[in-house]
Amino acid sequence: MVSLTTSDIKQSHLLYFKPFKPLSHYSSILDKIEGLILATDYDAALDxxxxxxxxxxxxxHYFQTYDWLMLMSVITLGYLGWMIYLVLHVLQSYTSLPGSIFGMERAAERNSQGKIYLCGCIVTGVICLLFMLEHSPPLYHAYMIxxxxxWVQIISEHQFIKALWKHLFERRNNRIIKxxxxxxxxxxxxxxLVNSFTDRKLYTGCFLFAGVSASFYLFKSIPWRSGIPIYVCISCWFLSIFTLMPAEIPDNNLLVVSSGAxxxxxxxxxxxLALHAGGSRFxxxxxNFELKNPKYSALFYFQALLVALSSLMVYLSTTHRAEKQELLVFHQLVNWSIAGxxxxxPLFSENSILSRLTSIFLGFAPPFLLLSIGYEAVFYAALALVLMAWILFENTLFNLNIKNSSSNSIKNVTNHLILGYDNRSLQLSxxxxxxxxxxxxxIAFFGTGNFASIASFEISSVYRFITVFSPFLMAALLIFKLFIPFILVICAFSAITKLNQVPRMGCYFLVILFSDVMTIHFFFLVRNTGSWMEIGNSISHFGIVSAQVVFVLLLFALTNTYTKNIQCNSAAKTTRKAN
Structure with missing residues (x-):
């Protein structure tokens, strides 16, 4: 029997073996079956x-999952340890905790750390030795190490953790409640976000609620005549429509062309707004209304012209295909040239937030339009409107914080920005x-599809660039199309960190932290039973969220080319304008 052979293999390797009790007396059951057959009681023998x-x-199943509990425990502890380590790193490197937390005796701390490292090495070595004696796979050693x-790194910070715990409970209770x-x-x-992987319609309710709550907050904070509260609400509601649409995007050439307009x-x-709205402190x-350089205006008009030209090429390319005509090589060259x-x-545009982000938005519109076949082209515009609403919301909070601060705080913030000091520390808010x-x-991904729609994309979405079947190039174009909305979101994120003068890497570490919360959830949702689709989806969800950390970091490096020169006007002008 296969299970018994597996049992023998496990028993020969493990130092401590726990057998499968229901089959501990299997030989007597076999003897009984043979006896029933000899007695011609075939029904009882069959049962x-x-x-x-x-x-x-x-x-x-028992022996195949024999190490399941141990592996799940080790991996879960690893994720929890990584999350705690990230929290400690962010608190130590990107926050302004009181000096009492850091004013400890470093010599005593180094001695205790040395003992902790030594004990950690001994414990890890003993466990790895046990794994070696049991002929465990190399991955078991990697997980444990x-x-x-x-956890050794976490325990080595025990003095900091104690001081932090004491610091929290010395404060008022409202700090702990917050x-x-x-x-x-x-x-x-x-x-x-975990549940949105299986039901993208959740984003509809999310953005309906976000539009109402954000606009209500802004109505109470700034004059309604600015139009910002109404704009934030309408843009969020507009974006909420797209997750109600089918994941399989239907062809609509007219909609793509109209999206260009x-x-x-x-x-x-x-x-x-970039040229004329500078008179408002919001x-x-x-x-950057002070810099009205003619070359920037010419650049803007040229970018708008390329968007219009890409819309025209979408119409011409689709018309050729509808009439069963081969796409001209000239058309392909024009499409590649426009997209590239x-x-x-955008690298040559103004470096104010609104001007640079507008240029990035117009710069990536032509390739996205040329790769679009339906409503995803409208989604590109809707996502950009919501990203602008996000920036306006953060900009409003930034101005309100300065206005509500004391005169000393205003002076500190002003000097901080004018003199070019480092980023301010992260706060809980x-x-x-x-x-x-x-x-x-x-939403940049789920707004126009889901994971199933990736494998069934319409070939016409890449037809405007290539007419000969080339799976690698077609897949590259598809992935690039998926990247474009992500690039817009990361550029807006980078601009907001510069606007609020918060360290971008500190915020990125928090993104990793929250991604790990999702990863742990998906880890426990991985299935080894059910249909192939259920098993495959559970594994792919876990793998995608796990890879999201590296994926976001690579996009950060890519978009840094566009956002590294972004500058914000100093708080001094904003403060004087408010007074």
Missing amino acids: LSENLRSLALQGL MTSFL LLATTAVAVFISEF VIIIIGIAARW WLSIC FSMVL DVRIPLAFMVLFN
Whole structure:
């Protein structure tokens, strides 16, 4: 029997073996079956054989998952250790904790750390030796070494953890309540994102609620005549429509062409605001109205022209295909030239937040339009509107914080920005930035599809660039199309960190932290039973969220080319304007 052979293999390797009790006396069951056959009681022998077969399958599953509890425990402890280590790193490197936490005796701390490292090495070595004696796979050693390393690092910071714990409980209770409330909101949003992997319609309710709540807050904070509260609500509601649409995008050439006109109108509106809205203190930080260089205006008009030209090429290319005509090589060269050239132009635009982001939006519009077949082209414009609403919301909070601060605080903030000091420290309220980023980063994908739609994309989406079947090039174009909305979200995220003068790497570490919360949830949702689709989806969800950390880091490096020169007007002008 297969289960018994597996049992023998396990027993020969393990130092401590726990057998499968229901089959501990299998030989007597076999003897009984043979006796029933000799007695011609075939029905009873058949029933007993089926029962033994069921027990054998259970035994096979038991030995195949014999190490399941140990592996799940080690991996879960590894994730928890990594999350705690990230929290400690962010607190030590990117926050302004009181000096009492760091004013400890370093010599005593180094001695205790040495003992902790020595004990950690001994424990890890003993466990790895046991694994070696049991002929465990190399991955078992890797899991254990990484988990031990993380927890040794955490334990070595025990003095800091004690001081931090004491610092928290020396404060007023409302500080702890805020911390618990922020943690609860962060976990809730992370769990919301987990469930959105199987039901993308959840984003509809999310953005309907976000539009109402954000606009209501802004109505109470700034004059309604600014139009910002109404704009935030309408843009969020507009984006909420797309997750109600089918994941399989239907062809609609007219909609793609019309989207080009919508993108140009949005660009014109943003350009006008960048040049004329600087008189309002709610726009001063993101506009650079003092620099009206003619070459920047010429660049804007040229980008708008490329968007219009890409819309025209969408119409011509689709018309050729509809008439069963081969796409001309000239058309392909024009499409490649428009897509490539347009993505370089944002590097030469103005470096104020609104101007640079508008240029990035117009720069990536032509390739996205040329790769679109339906409503996803409108989604590109809707996502950009919501990202602008996010920036306006953060800009409003930035100005309100300066206005509500004391004169000394205003002076400190002003000097901080004018003299070019390093980023300010992270505060508890800054957690909203990485949380909003995660929601927008996920809607950038789920707004126009799901994981099933990737494998069934329409070939016409790449027809305007290539007409000969080339799977690798077609897949590269598809992945690039998926990247473009992500690039917009990360550029807006980088601009917001510069606007609020918060360390971007600190926010990125918080993104990793919340992603790990999702990863742990998906880890426990991985299935080894059910249909192939259910098993495959559970594994792919876990793998995608696990890889999201590296994926976001690579996109950060890519978009840094466009956002590293972004500058914000100083708080001094904003403060004087408010007074």
